[in-house]
Amino acid sequence: MSVGLCLVGLHMATACTPKTSTSLSSDISAGTLRQIEHAMGQTYVEKTLKRVVILTNEATDIALALGVTPVGAVKSWSGDPYYDYIAADMVSVEMVGDELQPNLESIAALNPDLILGSKVRHRRVYQRLSAIAPTVFSETIGVTWKDNVRLYAEALDLTDDADNLLTEWDNRVADFKQKLGNQRTEVSLVRFMPGAARIYYKDSFPGQIIDEVGLARPAIQDTTGFAQQVSSEQIPQMDGDAIFYFVFAGVEAEQPVSTITQPWLQQPLWQQLNAVRQGNVYAVDDGVWTASSGIKAANLLLDDLYTHLDP
Numbered sequence: 167m168s169v170g171l172c173l174v175g176l177h178m179a180t181a182c183t184p185k186t187s188t189s190l191s192s193d194i195s196a197g198t199l200r201q202i203e204h205a206m207g208q209t210y211v212e213k214t215l216k217r218v219v220i221l222t223n224e225a226t227d228i229a230l231a232l233g234v235t236p237v238g239a240v241k242s243w244s245g246d247p248y249y250d251y252i253a254a255d256m257v258s259v260e261m262v263g264d265e266l267q268p269n270l271e272s273i274a275a276l277n278p279d280l281i282l283g284s285k286v287r288h289r290r291v292y293q294r295l296s297a298i299a300p301t302v303f304s305e306t307i308g309v310t311w312k313d314n315v316r317l318y319a320e321a322l323d324l325t326d327d328a329d330n331l332l333t334e335w336d337n338r339v340a341d342f343k344q345k346l347g348n349q350r351t352e353v354s355l356v357r358f359m360p361g362a363a364r365i366y367y368k369d370s371f372p373g374q375i376i377d378e379v380g381l382a383r384p385a386i387q388d389t390t391g392f393a394q395q396v397s398s399e400q401i402p403q404m405d406g407d408a409i410f411y412f413v414f415a416g417v418e419a420e421q422p423v424s425t426i427t428q429p430w431l432q433q434p435l436w437q438q439l440n441a442v443r444q445g446n447v448y449a450v451d452d453g454v455w456t457a458s459s460g461i462k463a464a465n466l467l468l469d470d471l472y473t474h475l476d477p
Contacts, residue, residue: 358426
């Protein structure tokens with residue numbers, strides 16, 4: 167098990183193995199330890215990492231994009247136990263609970279040398295995680311996905327790889343915008359869930375990408391914020407030149423997607439939407455479009471935009 171020093175603000179996490187300032191400075195100078203600034207303070211991480219455990223779906227996506235397969239990860243919000251788009255890369259990965267309740271005993275049993283998580287999810291167990299291994303947290307997830315690519319890459323000592331991934335992303339965005347030209351296609355973002363529906367705004371993961379690539383939003387959706395839950399009477403707010411909808415079936419994914427979508431798609435108000443009448447409604451993967459929020463998902467989302475909008 168790693169014996170790296172973990173710091174929270176100015177205080178050492180007492181469960182982490184202490185080092186003297188002399189030995190710490192020596193390890194940093196020798197390049198065997200790296201100081202990582204993150205949402206919970208400072209953590210010293212070993213230069214060479216072999217066993218990484220990941221506690222958010224976003225960080226799992228990003229680690230895989232950086233070429234790192236974790237030894238353990240929380241299960242995806244849907245999938246068995248991981249999203250379809252990453253399943254082939256995760257066949258040997260131990261599942262360590264879910265994002266809202268990671269299993270600390272399972273994590274400790276994997277003897278990790280780094281744990282990646284997020285303050286918004288795991289703040290209350292940070293000290294206990296830090297007692298297991300050096301732990302690095304993002305501030306939040308989704309809205310800060312590019313910052314999190316850089317943070318996790320720094321923790322993994324793969325900063326150059328992150329720069330390459332983000333440069334490739336910028337190049338793809340520039341290509342899409344160039345091909346889009348002066349088109350002002352208004353894209354509506356809708357998520358169906360058991361017994362509910364949401365319209366996604368500009369600060370959401372898909373909303374950020376729609377904005378970045380130069381697509382427009384319907385006036386009622388062209389606002390800051392994450393999302394708003396709507397009733398069946400508010401279906402007209404879902405309209406646009408094109409509607410992309412994604413479906414969350416629940417953590418256990420026990421409910422068939424059709425039973426979630428049909429109460430909405432069979433509504434007369436839905437049938438009257440301009441995008442529906444024009445045949446510009448596209449069902450897309452929830453894991454890709456919103457539930458993961460990593461850079462692999464971002465690229466797959468952009469693939470969908472190329473496919474369906476043909477800029």
